[in-house]
Amino acid sequence: MKPKVIIRRCDRYDPGLIAGIIAEGMAELGVKPRGKVLAKPNVVLAHREVFPYAYTRPEFLEGALMAAKKVGGPEISELGVGERSGITVPTRFCFDQAGYPAVLRRQGAKAHYFDETPHRRVAVGAGGLRREIYLPRPVLEADFIFNLPKFKAHPWTRMTLSLKNFIGIQDDPHRLLDHNSFLEHKIADINQAAGQDFIAIDGIVAGQKMMLTPDPFDLGAIVMGTNPCAVDAVGCAMVRVQPSQLIHLKLAAARGLGPLDLNEIEICGDFPLDEVQRRTENFQFCLERVDDYFQDGPLTCTVGAFPEAHSRDYCWGGCPGALQEAMHILRGFDPLVESKMGKVRYVVGRVEGPLNLAPDEKVLFAGSCTSWQGEIDGESVIIKPSYLPPQAHNPHRRPGNDLIFKTVQALGRCLAGRGRRWLHAPACTMSVADHVHYLASLGGVANPNFDLRLLLPINLAYLRMRAGRLGHRLAG
Numbered sequence: 001m002k003p004k005v006i007i008r009r010c011d012r013y014d015p016g017l018i019a020g021i022i023a024e025g026m027a028e029l030g031v032k033p034r035g036k037v038l039a040k041p042n043v044v045l046a047h048r049e050v051f052p053y054a055y056t057r058p059e060f061l062e063g064a065l066m067a068a069k070k071v072g073g074p075e076i077s078e079l080g081v082g083e084r085s086g087i088t089v090p091t092r093f094c095f096d097q098a099g100y101p102a103v104l105r106r107q108g109a110k111a112h113y114f115d116e117t118p119h120r121r122v123a124v125g126a127g128g129l130r131r132e133i134y135l136p137r138p139v140l141e142a143d144f145i146f147n148l149p150k151f152k153a154h155p156w157t158r159m160t161l162s163l164k165n166f167i168g169i170q171d172d173p174h175r176l177l178d179h180n181s182f183l184e185h186k187i188a189d190i191n192q193a194a195g196q197d198f199i200a201i202d203g204i205v206a207g208q209k210m211m212l213t214p215d216p217f218d219l220g221a222i223v224m225g226t227n228p229c230a231v232d233a234v235g236c237a238m239v240r241v242q243p244s245q246l247i248h249l250k251l252a253a254a255r256g257l258g259p260l261d262l263n264e265i266e267i268c269g270d271f272p273l274d275e276v277q278r279r280t281e282n283f284q285f286c287l288e289r290v291d292d293y294f295q296d297g298p299l300t301c302t303v304g305a306f307p308e309a310h311s312r313d314y315c316w317g318g319c320p321g322a323l324q325e326a327m328h329i330l331r332g333f334d335p336l337v338e339s340k341m342g343k344v345r346y347v348v349g350r351v352e353g354p355l356n357l358a359p360d361e362k363v364l365f366a367g368s369c370t371s372w373q374g375e376i377d378g379e380s381v382i383i384k385p386s387y388l389p390p391q392a393h394n395p396h397r398r399p400g401n402d403l404i405f406k407t408v409q410a411l412g413r414c415l416a417g418r419g420r421r422w423l424h425a426p427a428c429t430m431s432v433a434d435h436v437h438y439l440a441s442l443g444g445v446a447n448p449n450f451d452l453r454l455l456l457p458i459n460l461a462y463l464r465m466r467a468g469r470l471g472h473r474l475a476g
């Protein structure tokens with residue numbers, strides 16, 4: 001039997017309306033939540049003013065939880081909502097900003113912050129990049145996984161739908177492991193190790209271009225199904241992307257997780273695909289190389305060659321995409337930032353030959369694969385690469401990627417580089433947060449990490465996160 005994917009019209013964030021649509025979708029697909037039900041929204045980052053479109057809206061979460069309770073009834077023993085937000089920001093902060101605590105209280109659901117819960121080793125299976133990965137205990141103990149992605153374009157992977165949403169179930173030590181030209185393989189690994197029982201995508205207001213700072217797009221749709229490959233293939237078709245262009249979807253399909261071909265999927269619902277496609281004619285993506293993307297402003301990029309044979313010309317999934325997100329974050333906090341920023345050259349990959357810097361231009365050598373040799377201000381500069389292939393990283397011995405530690409490390413590097421106009425930040429991948437620190441420092445603009453709208457609430461959430469982590473440890 002072909003897997004079914006339902007596209008339903010929904011033009012507003014009304015929890016009752018959303019609950020009705022999702023309950024009907026569950027009934028049509030013969031799905032009944034039971035036992036420990038774990039909902040996984042996309043809350044990669046949330047802030048009411050600066051990142052209002054990055055996350056699954058609270059009304060959508062509430063509607064989904066109401067639908068689960070209505071359909072599952074007494075067969076549900078526990079209702080939970082779990083996530084690990086991105087760029088090391090405590091998930092508690094993002095849940096607060098997304099307005100989730102009130103929803104959880106009203107629906108009697110429990111929050112599972114995956115940056116606090118223990119994680120366990122799980123086998124990936126045949127064809128995986130890694131033999132084992134780490135998954136949070138609530139995911140492993142769940143009887144029913146209810147995936148609630150946000151419908152968004154993505155600067156690294158073109159789209160983020162149901163498969164990509166599972167990046168948010170990894171803990172901090174593993175989040176950035178293989179988050180380079182192997183990102184697509186990593187997404188396939190996680191989905192191979194962790195199944196999902198029902199998917200409802202929040203496509204009421206979709207996100208265009210960026211994933212942390214998307215532009216809103218009135219799509220007016222909820223997409224539902226039980227097979228993530230089928231759902232994502234239809235999601236691609238909705239915005240006229242060939243499913244095979246979504247590399248992680250192609251990899252997941254090749255590993256037997258579901259179909260890629262729309263002929264192998266039954267598409268139903270009250271929102272016909274051709275009508276959706278007419279609506280999304282102007283839906284925008286941002287799958288652009290950074291040397292093309294940043295040209296006329298203070299930031300320009302020199303992109304060299306990359307170490308892995310499958311992606312010599314560009315590292316999709318790594319530092320360049322993080323640079324785009326970081327620049328959009330700076331713009332989010334200060335729309336005029338580019339008029340205030342000094343010139344910065346971003347150098348990534350193996351670069352040969354002179355950089356032809358302007359006299360006042362600063363340089364960020366980004367990432368551990370980067371190498372260059374030459375003169376800056378009459379001084380000889382040698383940037384040596386320290387990139388290691390995936391097999392050289394032991395997944396069982398990973399750095400913690402702690403928020404405070406990483407902040408201190410980045411600021412220390414900026415301080416040590418005072419008096420010079422270049423800075424080398426070796427990491428693979430260099431996170432969005434690190435990019436924000438370095439761009440702000442080299443460009444001489446305000447660092448959003450110290451914006452009063454973030455500083456106190458994030459640090460309070462960090463302390464609560466540490467306490468929560470300790471509590472889980474003590475409880476065993």
Ligand code: SF4
Pocket residue numbers: 179180181306307315317318319320348349366367368369370387427428429430
């Ligand atoms: S260090 Fe190089 S290979 Fe690693 S993520 Fe950055 S650009 Fe990609």
